[in-house]
Every structure is written in structure tokens, then in C-alpha cells.
Amino acid sequence: MEDFHIASIIVSTIRNAPVLMFAAMAGLFAERSGVVDIGLEGKILASAFVSAAVAYSTQNPWYGIAAGIAVSVALAMVQAFVAINQKGNQLVCGIAINIAMSGLTFVLAQFFFQQGGRTPDLGGARMADVVLPGTAAMENIPFIGWLYGHVIGNQSVLVYLAFLLVPIVHWTLYHSRFGLRLRACGENPHAADAAGVSVERTRYLAMLVAGVLCSFSGAYLAIVQSGFFLRDMSAGAGYLALTALVFGNWRPLYTVLGCLMFGMFGAIQIQLEGVDLPVVGRIPGSLIQMIPYVVTVVVLAGLMAKSVAPKAIGKPFVKSR
Amino acid sequence: MKKTELPRWATGFVLPILNLLSALVIAGFVIHLLGESPLESLEILVDSAIVNPEGLAYTMFYASTFIFTGLAVSIAMQAGLFNIGAEGQMYVGGLGLTLAMLAFDASLSPWLLIPAGMIGAALFGAAWAFLPGYLQAKRGSHVVVTTIMFNFIAASLMNYLILKMIPVGEQNPASRVFSSAAELPLLTSWFPVLGDTPLNICFLLAIVALVIYGLAVWRSSWGYKLRATGLNAHAAHYAGVKISRTIIVTMLVSGALAGLASVNSILGSTHYLSLNFPAGAGFIGIAIALMGRQNPVGIFLSSVLFGALIQGGFDLSLEKPNIPQETFIFIQGLIILFCGAMEHFYAPALLKLINLTGKKAA
Numbered sequence: 001m002e003d004f005h006i007a008s009i010i011v012s013t014i015r016n017a018p019v020l021m022f023a024a025m026a027g028l029f030a031e032r033s034g035v036v037d038i039g040l041e042g043k044i045l046a047s048a049f050v051s052a053a054v055a056y057s058t059q060n061p062w063y064g065i066a067a068g069i070a071v072s073v074a075l076a077m078v079q080a081f082v083a084i085n086q087k088g089n090q091l092v093c094g095i096a097i098n099i100a101m102s103g104l105t106f107v108l109a110q111f112f113f114q115q116g117g118r119t120p121d122l123g124g125a126r127m128a129d130v131v132l133p134g135t136a137a138m139e140n141i142p143f144i145g146w147l148y149g150h151v152i153g154n155q156s157v158l159v160y161l162a163f164l165l166v167p168i169v170h171w172t173l174y175h176s177r178f179g180l181r182l183r184a185c186g187e188n189p190h191a192a193d194a195a196g197v198s199v200e201r202t203r204y205l206a207m208l209v210a211g212v213l214c215s216f217s218g219a220y221l222a223i224v225q226s227g228f229f230l231r232d233m234s235a236g237a238g239y240l241a242l243t244a245l246v247f248g249n250w251r252p253l254y255t256v257l258g259c260l261m262f263g264m265f266g267a268i269q270i271q272l273e274g275v276d277l278p279v280v281g282r283i284p285g286s287l288i289q290m291i292p293y294v295v296t297v298v299v300l301a302g303l304m305a306k307s308v309a310p311k312a313i314g315k316p317f318v319k320s321r
Numbered sequence: 322m323k324k325t326e327l328p329r330w331a332t333g334f335v336l337p338i339l340n341l342l343s344a345l346v347i348a349g350f351v352i353h354l355l356g357e358s359p360l361e362s363l364e365i366l367v368d369s370a371i372v373n374p375e376g377l378a379y380t381m382f383y384a385s386t387f388i389f390t391g392l393a394v395s396i397a398m399q400a401g402l403f404n405i406g407a408e409g410q411m412y413v414g415g416l417g418l419t420l421a422m423l424a425f426d427a428s429l430s431p432w433l434l435i436p437a438g439m440i441g442a443a444l445f446g447a448a449w450a451f452l453p454g455y456l457q458a459k460r461g462s463h464v465v466v467t468t469i470m471f472n473f474i475a476a477s478l479m480n481y482l483i484l485k486m487i488p489v490g491e492q493n494p495a496s497r498v499f500s501s502a503a504e505l506p507l508l509t510s511w512f513p514v515l516g517d518t519p520l521n522i523c524f525l526l527a528i529v530a531l532v533i534y535g536l537a538v539w540r541s542s543w544g545y546k547l548r549a550t551g552l553n554a555h556a557a558h559y560a561g562v563k564i565s566r567t568i569i570v571t572m573l574v575s576g577a578l579a580g581l582a583s584v585n586s587i588l589g590s591t592h593y594l595s596l597n598f599p600a601g602a603g604f605i606g607i608a609i610a611l612m613g614r615q616n617p618v619g620i621f622l623s624s625v626l627f628g629a630l631i632q633g634g635f636d637l638s639l640e641k642p643n644i645p646q647e648t649f650i651f652i653q654g655l656i657i658l659f660c661g662a663m664e665h666f667y668a669p670a671l672l673k674l675i676n677l678t679g680k681k682a683a
Contacts, residue, residue: 088665090662092611092658093661093663095403095465095657096657096661098654099604100650100653100658102654103653104651106645106650107351107644107648111643239466239469286484293470296470297474300460300462301467
């Protein structure tokens, strides 16, 4: 048990969570407006590839992030078009995007970089961590030095953005006019429509926000956490984010707790690899890989009955005459 | 008279073709961007998958697997369930098949061994679909997310189990090769023109399965309950249909069909269980079910189309390295998008056209 460090679990939890937090916040906007977002996975993957490829070729992570936003928003607009104009099946559309992006990102990565669906290591184009002022001075103070230098400090800008988003999303959802309209469209679009709110416009706006937020998830994955793009690297993060939404009952603060929980499971998972545990012994790596997915099923099975989804979720809005 | 609804031939035939063409046009555009000629690629594809008799046999071989996964997704869709888990169910079904083979392939004759393998595949596939079905019926956990999770779990679990099955002294992550009693009768023994290809009796079994599916869904009381649940669960409930029971049974049947898809892949070709043998056939089943509109003839035609895309795509990727096999995963996604999510995209225009020509005729 000596290899089991609480400190490194905490640090890697904070580093794992933003992928899920951005995606879950994106899903929150989409689903609170009444559009199911199964396509988070595909948007994460697409923005991860595009931001890694652009960051590598321009050697500037910010261009990468900008390109990631563009692609993720474009995909979100396809979803919005299907959900709002076509009144089509939103689940099918999301799955289509996920499958299409899984194929297309590989094809393009292979075409541009010829490394088996991987981009080259970003090296200098990887986003640097922020070193807070005074880190060196506090290094020697026990606990506080570690807390300041390695938990609060020494993180990427995107990590700060992820945690900063939580109060912003909370405020937007519950205290702004847009948030009120958004929730109305997700719960009772006909009432919103009768009150003069354009359901179409609100849902398009919600999908726009979802596209932007989701792109950060992919960008973080590729140009902060890994430093490269790898085929199918999202590995179900989009679905875990959706589960965090269910866990958090579609409320921002609780959803983030769900994301942190999944982030912690990921951190423990890495710690468990190759460690001899008491009683069970060494758990094979392939079984450890299952943990987040099993946890997801357990969470869904245990909480779904208590969790209340937005009422109009997944239903196309047809204006009543 | 002005028509407000499209006639059946238009929704059942013209719209799917227009949707398919849209997906292929976008795919062609991407191939063009990759610096290859779409028309030349299409020519290579058609040549390799349809014109060449051996290629055609391979197309039919892949189609036999896809018919089963397409049926698995379709039957769930009839009950309003979107089963994304055919991939995992087929993978685990392959485990059931393999366990039956490893246990009996030295003792049983082919006449008993192959049915035993099929039962194993169907049972394991159904078992893998049971929990998502149960959770949907009893706990309301959405079957889409749970089946996706079960795909991931199946991949890790099989990874672990297959590593345990590697015979001593072997490196390849696969089980031992089954005895010759487990080989399925090949169709080439009756039609030598097909050449040395793995096309086997699974193709005939798949057609039988299509017929049974058609009869079960449209000509049996169970099928009636199934469709009632899919169309309006509340109304079905008031009519006395046990909704949760129908959901669970449908998922079991769906999983069993997905499990049976492994028979063609394993007993028809490799004769051993290997890592990631479904190779996306379960996801192709989703595209087939949507494109074929869950209709037996539609499922058959879409399966043959996907068989051709896989077979032709393989040869295409050898000739044109810029168009790897993964291109067809992208095309599959496009087909799901156009045939599934935007199926009525061309309906208003088509309706206008029909009304216009109708006026002229009158």
C-alpha cells in the first residue's frame, strides 16, 4: 500500500476532472434547453484532433483552441438543425456524430501526419502550466507549500477556466434571463412559446454554448493533458459527462461533484495499476480499465429513479396552433 | 387534388435512396479533399466488391454477419429501444460460442457441435443485453447509455479473458484453433465460381432469420405487442401489454441476434476467438437498421451494401493509402445521420415535386 498516495490522487483528480466538467457543462446547456446531447463524445474527439493538429502546425496552443471551438460549434449546429428544424431523432443524430468523428479524425490524422492516427507530440505547442507568484518562497512550508504550488498553482489555464465556469454556469442558469428561458424551453416549451419566448432561438443559443464549452474538453484532453491526439482518445468521456449530469440531477454544482467523483476514480485507477493490494492481490490492468464504466452503470441504475430529467428533453418542439 | 402526405413508394424507397446518395456525395467530397478521385475510388470499389465473383462472395460473407447485427438493432427499434450495444453483445456472444467449442469440439459431430456453438453465442449475447434491458424497464436507466457502457465493459473483459485463453507457447492474443468439426459448410462447394472464399451457410441462415423476423414482428401477437410498445408505450400499457416484460424480452432477443452474428465471423472464417473480432459490425448494424427502415428487405439490401463497402474498402485501402478502412466508419456515421436523424430532409421538396407533376397530369 506504500505506493498509494492521497496527495497524488488529489492532484490527478483535479487534472482529470476538467475533461468531464467542460463536457458536462456543455451537456447541461443542451439538455436543460430540451436537446439530448449524446454527441458530446464526437465533439470532444473532433475538437481534440483539430486543436492538436492546429496547435502543432502553428506551434501555438491558442490557435488550436480556437480551431477546436469552430469544429465543435459546427457539429453542435448540425445537432441543433436536426433537433430543431428537422425535428429528427436527437439520439440517432448524436450517435451518428460520434461514429462519423471516430472514423474521420483517424483518416485525417493519418493523412496529415502518417503516424497511425496519432499527431506528433506537441512539445512546445503544449499549453504550459501557470506557476503562481511566490511558489518558490512557499515551497518549504509543509502542506501549504504543496497546496499552493501543486494543487492551486501549477495548473493549466483551462483548469482554472473549468472551475471558474461552475459559478458562472450556475448564475447563468438560475439568475439570468437567458437561463430562465432556457429552463422554460426544457421543461415546458409550449408555455415558453406562449409567453413570447422563441423556443427555436433559445435552443440554437443553448447548442452554440454547448459547442463552445465542449470544445474546451477536447482541447484540454489533447493539448494540456496528453500533449498529442490519439485515435479514439476520448474513450467514453462524453458518456461519463452525461452520467455526471444524471448524477447531479441536471444541476451545475452537483454535476461538478459527479465529474470530480469520476475524475477521482480515474486517479485511483492509475494508482491501482501494478500494485499488490491486501486480500485481492494485483488487479489486472484490463479489469481496472472497466471501473469508470461499471461505476457509470451503477450510478445510472441507482439514481435514475430519483433523478428528474428536463421534461421536454429529446422531444422536438412543434408550435401549437 | 393536392397531396399532404407522401405516398408509400416515396417514403419507403425514394427518400432512403436520396439520403444514401447525400451521405455518399459528402463522403466523395472528403475523398476528393484527401487528394483522390471519388469516381475512380467508386470504380475500384464496385469492381472489387461486385463485379469480381470472388469479391462478390466476400461481400455476401460480410453481409451475413451484418444481417444479424442489423436484425438485432432493428428488433429493439421496433419496441422503441435504441440498442447501441450490439457490438458488445456480439463480442460476448463470441465468448459463448468459443466456450462451447473448447468444451465439445473433440467429442461432438459437426451436426451437434455447430448448433451447440450457436446456442452458446445466442445465450451469451442475450445475457449481455439482459442488464441494460432490465435497468431500462425497472429503473429507467436509458438503454442508450447503459449499452454503450456495456460495450466498453465487454471490450475490457474480453481483453482480460482472451489473454487467459492463449495456448501455451503462442504469442497471438487469441484462443486455440478449433477442430475441423467446427468448420461451417462453405457455399463454394456447391458454387465453385465463388472461388476460395469463406462464404458459408450462415448466409442462408441469415435469410431464414430475416423471414422469421418479418413473420414475428408483423404476423404474431408478440410482434403486435412489440410494435405497440414502440409506437406508444402508454397506449400499449392501457391495452394490457406488460411494458417492462416486453422491453426485457426484446432486449434478450436483440442480444441473442447480435450474439449469433459472431458465428459467421468465427466459425466461418478464423476458427478461433481473437481480440476485437467484431470490428465494428455491431455499429454497422445501427446504420443498417436505420437505412433499411427495420424492414426485412431493407435490412438485406443495406447489409449487402455495407458488405460491399467493407470488401471494396479493403481493396481500396491497399491501392490508395490515403483512403484507409476507417473512411468507412466515417461514411457509416454519415449514413446514420442522413437515413436516421434527417430521414425527412427531402420530404418537403419531394412532396412539392409530386404535387407539381400531379397537376400537370390532371
